[in-house]
Amino acid sequence: MSGLVRGGQLARLLGEWHALPARRRSPDYLALAGAVRGLLTDGRLALGVRLPAERELAEALGISRTTISAAYRELRDSGHLASRRGSGSWTTLPEGMRVGASGLWGPAPQAEAGIIDLSCAAPSAPPELVEAARAAVDDLPAYLGQVGYWPCGLDVLREVVADRYTARGLPTRPEQILITNGTQHALDLVIRLHVHPGAAVLTESPTYPGALAALAGARARIATYGLGHDGWDGELLLDTLRQTRPRLAYLVPEFQNPTGHLMPVKLREQLPAVAHSAGVDLVIDESFVDMHLFDDGATMPPPVAAFDRHSRVMTIGGLSKPYWGGMRIGWIRAAAPLVQRLAAVRVGVDMASPVLDQLVAVRLLAYGPEVVDARRPGLRARRDTLLKALAERLPEWRVSVPDGGLTLWAELDAPVSSALARAAESHGVRLAPGPRFGVDGTLERFLRLPFTLPEQDLVDAVDRIAAARFDLDRAPDRVIYAAEQALIA
Structure with a gap:
């Protein structure tokens, strides 16, 4: 989002900004100010953006201009809005706020004591990483006599990644692999090459917020396909591709982020052929x-690219989720000529990935599946602990059991996800509200809950979320906001 946000745009972002029953509501101006603060905190509303004039926003929301004026005054008092007479009002944040690992804004580190952070789904590093790093240092001298730039990645790492695809039933040559600085970087390069401003891109809804941010930054026109409680409706997705004919379709077939769904084999088989006939390139996030x-x-289904006969599929992946987020190594698997075009785009962005990091990745991947296999029992236990705690404390919520991934996707008892995230912060829990995973203020009935923290932390987090949900029905936004400010101070 840039420069100026129009009244209609902000209204869509705000969504159901005042969803509680009238008898439990705080004044409209406080609820509106709290909703705008929430948009700023989770990044859906950028900093330095000029908000609509009071009259324009009042018309877009169907409320009085007096309410808008009071909400803007509340935001100025809290440090979330800066105004200059005759020039308008711009979004800002109070002193002491900083961007966290999940992209959400939060208090400075000294104010973080006691916070249980459920806003980010990422595991800690495996013990094998230290040994891999030490061995990589021994490998480094062989590369020090050269310039240090390998835009496509080190050949040794490209070969290892290619072999992993071949082992999964997708024959792959090293020339089909481009090493990147993480999966987000891989997606960014694909977007830079394929998407021009105004181009249509289809995503699932909900989907990964980083993908939505990258597409918004490229000024793409985002279309969405809604996932159901049981996952994809195959015929509907294929019909959507045929009818909308987007430039790209970004899909997450393996333990979809955030729902955890696993795409069935039949749909995987059909996607590349339909995409080819519709002139659509597929970006498959693995x-x-x-x-x-x-x-x-049970075993994993074949990769979507295994059914690709026309080089329509670009597969992206990386080490962040199975190994560690601090390993900024990702990759793109595509046709060899396309890899060279992507590398040419990449040179204008960051030249190449760090050599030492790539060597660490080679050593870490040499352990094979043992590293991830060792994590599975703990992840299963944490998932089941979180499910049990939710069933006991929040039985009205609907949660399916994923067969993989790192998160639960919970359907709430009311469209209060953003309000709940603000309230939970005052109870010492940081959440990523459902609308972060969609566009234009949708998904207020949903919440993503990672199960990567220790079991006791997950139980404590659910206790605090349940308390926040109870408070939400009886406490006005001013009480919630006062607690937020106490965390920052």
């Missing part, structure tokens, strides 16, 4: 492909 939690001997 960030969670290694994170299955099967305990019944």
Whole structure:
């Protein structure tokens, strides 16, 4: 989002900004100010953006200009809005706020004591990482006599990644691999090459917020396909591709982020052919492909690219989810000529990935599946602990059991996800509200809950969320805001 946000745009972002029953509501101006603060905190509303004039926003929301004026005054008092007479009002944040690992704004580190952070779904590093790093240092001298720039990545790492695809039933040559600085970087390069301003891109809804941010930054026109409680409606998705004919379609078939769904084989088979006939390129995000939690001997379905006959599929993946977020190594698998075009785009962005990091990745991947296999029992236990705690404390919520990934996708008892996230902060829990995973203020009935923290932390977090949900029905926004400010101070 840039420069100026129009009244209609802000109204869509705000969504159901005052969803509580009238008898439990705080004054409209406080609820509106709290909703705008929430948009700023989770990044859906950028900093330095000029908000609509009071009259324009009042018309867009169907409320009085007096309410808008009071809400803007509340935001100025809290440090979330800066105004200059005759020039308008711009979004800002109070002193002491900083961007966290999940992209959400939060208090400075000294104010973080006691916070249980459920806004980010990422595991800690495995013990093998230290050994891999030490071995990589021994490998480094062989590369020090050269310039240090390998835009496509080190050949040794490209070969290892290619072999991993071949082992999954997708024959791959090293020339088909481009090493990147993480999966987000891989997606950014694909977007830079394929998407021009105004181009249509189809995503699932809900989907990964980083993808939405990258597409918004490229000024793409985002269309969405809604996932159901049980996952994809195959015919509907294929019909959507045929009818909308987007430039790209970004999909997450393996333990979809955030729902955890696993795409069935039949749909995987059909997607590339339909995409080719519609002139659509597919970006398949395999960030969670290694994170299955099967305990019944089930096996993973083939990659979507295994059914590609026309080079329509670009597969992206990386080490962040199965290994560690601090390993900023990702990749793109595509046709070899396309890899060279992507590398040419990449040179104008960051030249190449760090050599030492790539060597660490080679050593870490040499352990094979043992590293991830060792994580599975703990992840299953944490998932089940979180499910049990939710069933006991918040039985009205509807939560399906994913067969993999790192998160639960919970359907709430009311469209209060953003308000709940603000209230939970005052109880010492940081949440990523459902609308972060969609566009234009939708998904207020949903919440993503990672199960990567220790079991006791997950139980404590659910206790605090349940308390926040109870408070939400009886406490006005001013009480919630006062607690937020106490955390910042």
